[in-house]
Amino acid sequence: MADTMFSMLAGYNKWANNRLYDAAALVPDEEYRADRGAFFGSLHGTLNHLLVVDYIWMRRFTGRGSAPDELDVILHDDLAALRAAREVQDDVIISWVDSLTEADLTGMIRYRSISKPTDIAQPLAPALVHFFNHQTHHRGQAHALLTRFGGRDLAPSFDLILYQRESGVGLG
DSSP states (O other), X not given: OXXXXXXHHHHHHHHHHHHHXXXXXXXXXXHXXXXXXXXTBSHHHHHHHHHXXXXXXXXXXXXXXXXXXXXXXXXXXXXXXXXXXXXXXXXXXXXXXXXXXXXXXXXXXXXEOSSSOOEEEEEHHHHHHHHHHHHHHHHHHHHHHHHHHHHHHHSOOOOHHHHHHHHOTTOO
16 A cells, blocks of 8 residues: 555645646637747646656556657647546556555666656655656646636635645545
């Protein structure tokens, strides 16, 4: 069974992604696709990047599944299809994290980075911290775009403490 911190982060990740996609569905398509200067251009590019990187990391973690070799690939041009793939991936992440043992978390993973190809070996637990932090980082960029499109009424809170209160996870 996984460390409760990582199980909480996996559940939070799914919760936050659901809130993000609910808000994204309210954005007019022209705004959703417009390059607004985010690291991956548009809200559409940002959401695709988040899924791309999850595929890459899960391939590194598990050795299973396919993974793009570029960070800005558009996997799905349609928001509904992108959301469906996101929901499946979030469930895969939760299931895998919940299967981890303490030995798994202290074990080493080996992979080759994409941006500046380098062979890397590191313990799994710190890589998992990065994995979930990466999601939070780019959801923050998406949140800024949502705020620009519709103000605070459109941009939902992604606060971890709100997830904890709603789910009861992490409160003791």
